[in-house]
Amino acid sequence: MxxxxxxxxxxxxxxxxxxxxxxxxxxxxxxxxxxxxxxxxxxxxxxxxxxxxxxxxxxxxxxxxxxxxxxxxxxxxxxxxxxxxxxxxxxxxxxxxxxxxxxxxxxxxxxxxxxxxxxxxxxxxxxxxxxxxxxxxxxxxxxxxxxxxxxxxxxxxxxxxxxxxxxxxxxxxxxxxxxxxxxxxxSGPGAPGLLGSVARWIAERSAEQPPPGGHVLRLGPLLAARDFVDxxxxxxxxxxxxxxxxxxxxxxxxxxGGGRAVPVDRLVDRLLELSGLPVRREAAGGAGGSPRSSAAWQQLDIDRARRLLGWVPRHALDQSLRDMLAAPDPARGHDGVTGPQNPYRLEESK
CATH class of the missing domain: 3.40.50.720 (NAD(P)-binding Rossmann-like Domain)
Incomplete structure (x- = not known):
């Protein structure tokens, strides 16, 4: 062209x-x-x-x-x-x-x-x-x-x-x-989905006085391991x-992609740890996860991107999570047509 x-x-x-x-x-x-x-x-x-x-x-x-x-x-x-x-x-x-x-x-x-x-x-x-x-x-x-x-x-x-x-x-x-x-x-600043929802939940709780014993975050079972890219x-x-x-x-x-499968459960715990918020996570009833896919495991082979585009992911996942906590709110909808909806149950008990 x-x-x-x-x-x-x-x-x-x-x-x-x-x-x-x-x-x-x-x-x-x-x-x-x-x-x-x-x-x-x-x-x-x-x-x-x-x-x-x-x-x-x-x-x-x-x-x-x-x-x-x-x-x-x-x-x-x-x-x-x-x-x-x-x-x-x-x-x-x-x-x-x-x-x-x-x-x-x-x-x-x-x-x-x-x-x-x-x-x-x-x-x-x-x-x-x-x-x-x-x-x-x-x-x-x-x-x-x-x-x-x-x-x-x-x-x-x-x-x-x-x-x-x-x-x-x-x-x-x-x-x-x-x-x-x-x-x-x-992942990264303003990300939608489960991690973005947790980051926004943390931002809201951070502005409040923690209850005795700290906040409690209830989530459905997080059994998947997924590939994440900033x-x-x-x-x-x-x-x-x-x-x-x-x-x-x-x-x-x-x-x-990031080129590795990471347990979603571990990423949620890492977000909570990085936030410094006094919070513990408990299992909520019902299925957790996204209605978009039942895939429980995924790791992408990203060699073609390296060979054809000279591309490799440059943002470490831990840094991506830190930046997500610093800027948790998406500025617009997820897909340019409709705003994001949250399929996950985020509950708090005090």
């Missing part, structure tokens, strides 16, 4: 994206917002598109143009006209429906991607943010490589996989220069995928 090749020689940073026009769909979300900010820091001319507009922007830092648009309500013709007016060299799709009915998930995780693939100009670079949950349940202990046959077991994972397949087919047919970054569980490392992976030379990652799935 000519635009990417030209930009690669003219930037000021290590990725050379100065002036490259990048459209980030879902740019007000947790992952999309980080992708937009990382691209802007690398010198790209970034436009964020979502119902929420754009990510929070620091005074004096690189700015991201925000466009408020309901992507879920757009058909192929409206989408084509919008893209033609924007004329991006690269599109990053961070839109995704995490919660809600099957129809809503299909609209955004599947049909929107199909429309996007069908309407983008030929050979446009498209970086799709996928999910490691697309692999489905894994028993371990071998790391999950990109060649593993995906067998998703939930509506969310199945619809995300269909989005992935749209991108891969168009790329392998030569219509697009597209790739999928298959992202593990994400959101800032995901942003770096997006920048590298955007900057990759033409054809290098076309038609590829690239795992983006």
């Amino acid at each position: 000519t635009a990417v090749r030209q930009a690669a020689g003219g930037g000021t940073g290590p990725h050379g994206l100065r002036g490259l026009r990048v459209l980030v769909l879902g740019g007000s979300g947790f992952l999309g917002g980080r992708a937009a900010r990382s691209l802007a820091l690398a010198g790209a001319d970034v436009t964020s598109v979502s119902r929420g507009g754009g990510p929070p922007q620091a005074p004096g830092g690189p700015q991201v143009t925000a466009v408020r648009l309901d992507l879920a309500a757009m058909g192929p013709r409206m989408l084509r006209d919008f893209l033609a007016g924007q004329a991006p060299a690269v599109v990053v799709n961070a839109v995704g429906q995490v919660w809600g009915g099957e129809g809503n998930m299909a609209d955004l995780n599947d049909r929107l991607v199909a429309d996007l693939v069908a309407t983008l100009p030929a050979r446009t670079r498209l970086v799709q943010l996928g999910s490691s949950l697309e692999y489905g349940p894994v028993t371990g202990p071998a790391p999950v490589h990109e060649t593993r046959r995906a067998a998703p077991d939930t509506v969310y994972a199945r619809t995300k996989l269909r989005g992935t397949e749209h991108v891969l087919r168009a790329s392998r047919d030569g219509r697009l220069d597209g790739a999928v970054l298959r992202v593990a569980n994400v 959101v800032r490392d995901v942003g770096d992976a997006v920048v590298r995928a955007v900057a990759a030379r033409p054809g290098r990652i076309r038609g590829r799935v690239v795992n983006i």
